Amino acid sequence: LRGSLAAIVALGFLIPGIPLRALRLYAADYLISFLIFAGILLLALLPPNIRADAGISARKVICAVVFGFAAAAAAGAALNWQVSDFWPNGPRWWRIVPILLACWPYFAAEELALGKLSARSAFERWGLFLGMRVILFLALALAYFGFRNGEFLPLLLAPALLVLSVLQRMGGDALRRRTGSAAAAATFDVILAAWFLATVFPLQ
Numbered sequence: 001l002r003g004s005l006a007a008i009v010a011l012g013f014l015i016p017g018i019p020l021r022a023l024r025l026y027a028a029d030y031l032i033s034f035l036i037f038a039g040i041l042l043l044a045l046l047p048p049n050i051r052a053d054a055g056i057s058a059r060k061v062i063c064a065v066v067f068g069f070a071a072a073a074a075a076g077a078a079l080n081w082q083v084s085d086f087w088p089n090g091p092r093w094w095r096i097v098p099i100l101l102a103c104w105p106y107f108a109a110e111e112l113a114l115g116k117l118s119a120r121s122a123f124e125r126w127g128l129f130l131g132m133r134v135i136l137f138l139a140l141a142l143a144y145f146g147f148r149n150g151e152f153l154p155l156l157l158a159p160a161l162l163v164l165s166v167l168q169r170m171g172g173d174a175l176r177r178r179t180g181s182a183a184a185a186a187t188f189d190v191i192l193a194a195w196f197l198a199t200v201f202p203l204q
Contacts, residue, residue, distance in 0.1 A: 007139035010037035027153035028201035039106025068191030
């Protein structure tokens with residue numbers, strides 16, 4: 001319910017304009033702007049005791065950064081060899097850092113909302129995670145079909161985003177299991193997301 005409210009209100013914030021037009025990534029600027037507002041709102045809606053479970057540790061976050069970039073680079077190199085251009089060029093590389101910063105609040109809120117691994121069964125955890133991602137997709141569909149915003153590309157890329165989501169959850173849970181840190185898991189999630197957004201969406 002909190003995720004649905006955050007997503008719908010975030011859409012309203014984007015009606016006057018898209019804050020991250022300066023990224024000049026076609027459709028990704030809308031998606032990232034949406035995640036900024038949805039993430040901040042979801043963080044604000046979470047109870048204080050859940051927000052306090054972030055487990056922020058410099059060592060654990062650095063470990064997640066190394067793991068995240070290694071996983072993104074390995075996946076990008078493999079896909080670049082087998083499928084298409086999945087290795088960022090110069091103009092795309094510089095976009096990764098602002099995308100990381102912009103998207104981190106959402107993935108942090110998502111990790112906190114999922115809670116500790118011991119709090120739910122694997123089935124319940126995956127169900128909640130996929131439910132939250134489906135809410136994002138439905139909100140983007142509402143923006144396109146209801147608000148006529150013209151942002152169709154994120155919907156078209158839904159299968160690829162689903163694959164990305166599964167990889168994020170697998171890697172995030174592996175880190176959470178070893179470090180106990182929601183911040184580390186969120187950092188891994190956002191690195192994969194930033195790599196994907198900076199690489200796949202067209203430059204303007």
